[in-house]
Amino acid sequence: MSSAPSRSNTDAVDDALTAAVAAVAARIVAVGAPNPVVVLDGRSGAGKSSLARRLVAGWPGRDRVQLVALDDVYPGWDGLADGAAYACEIILRPHARGLIGVWERWDWGEGARAEAHAIDPSLPLIVEGAGLLTPEVARLADVSVWVDAPTSSRRARALDRDGDTYRPHWDRWARQEDAHIDAHDPASLATLIVRIP
Numbered sequence: 001m002s003s004a005p006s007r008s009n010t011d012a013v014d015d016a017l018t019a020a021v022a023a024v025a026a027r028i029v030a031v032g033a034p035n036p037v038v039v040l041d042g043r044s045g046a047g048k049s050s051l052a053r054r055l056v057a058g059w060p061g062r063d064r065v066q067l068v069a070l071d072d073v074y075p076g077w078d079g080l081a082d083g084a085a086y087a088c089e090i091i092l093r094p095h096a097r098g099l100i101g102v103w104e105r106w107d108w109g110e111g112a113r114a115e116a117h118a119i120d121p122s123l124p125l126i127v128e129g130a131g132l133l134t135p136e137v138a139r140l141a142d143v144s145v146w147v148d149a150p151t152s153s154r155r156a157r158a159l160d161r162d163g164d165t166y167r168p169h170w171d172r173w174a175r176q177e178d179a180h181i182d183a184h185d186p187a188s189l190a191t192l193i194v195r196i197p
Contacts, residue, residue: 012197013047020051020194024145025060027192028124031142034063037095038126039140041133041186042147043177044170045154045161047196051147052128063123070129072105075113077169079106080176084131092140095121130177133186146190153197 028036038055040048052067059065068091074083087103094101098121104113119125138144149157158166166173180186187193 009197016194016196017047017050017054020047020145020147020196021054021058023192023194024051024055024143025058027143029060033142034061034124035095035122036124036142037092037140038124038143038145039092039132039137040126040128040145040147041130041190042145042149043154044130044173045156045158046147046149047157047194048128048130048147051145051194051196052126055126059124061124065124065126066119068103068117068119068125068127070127070132073103073129075106076108076111077172078176080131080173080180084129084134084137084180087127087129087132088134088137088140091119091125091127092137095119095125096140097121130173131180133189134184135189138189141191143192144190146187146193147196148187148193149196 024038028038040052042048049069052069056065056067068087070083070087073087074080075086083106090103091101100121101119102116103119104116107114133144133146155170158170
């Protein structure tokens with residue numbers, strides 16, 4: 001039996017992502033801000049990164065959109081909560097105050113912060129990553145999205161994407177996601193919940 005996704009499953013995922021982009025875009029338009037902030041949270045492999053990339057491509061405004069993936073921010077395999085807190089403090093709070101935020105990429109190989117990236121507060125911003133949606137982040141976001149998907153689909157997508165790099169850390173990361181969900185109930189903070197098969 002092949003482990004490759006069936007054509008119908010691929011179509012269903014594509015259809016769900018297309019519908020999710022339309023729903024998020026409608027909320028962005030409703031906000032009416034020139035520099036809205038969109039945050040995407042969900043467990044590993046749910047489809048956050050795919051949704052974020054599609055949202056950038058289908059952005060409902062004319063401005064350039066900034067995208068930050070928490071995979072570039074987490075300080076290692078035990079850093080879900082610290083990465084989300086860092087993004088809130090260094091990226092989202094300055095943006096909300098009209099200040100330039102400067103974040104440093106986490107170099108997973110070196111185990112240290114690396115080059116710096118600036119966030120322009122005059123431009124729209126998307127931040128995506130597991131553990132992101134907390135009560136404080138919900139207050140800073142114009143649109144907050146919880147991306148949900150079945151565990152089997154999530155695991156297959158995550159391991160297809162990252163393979164043996166991620167495989168030994170799946171359970172370790174899932175425990176951190178569980179702690180985030182128990183502490184913050186991010187789905188209840190979301191202005192939109194999207195489900196990806």
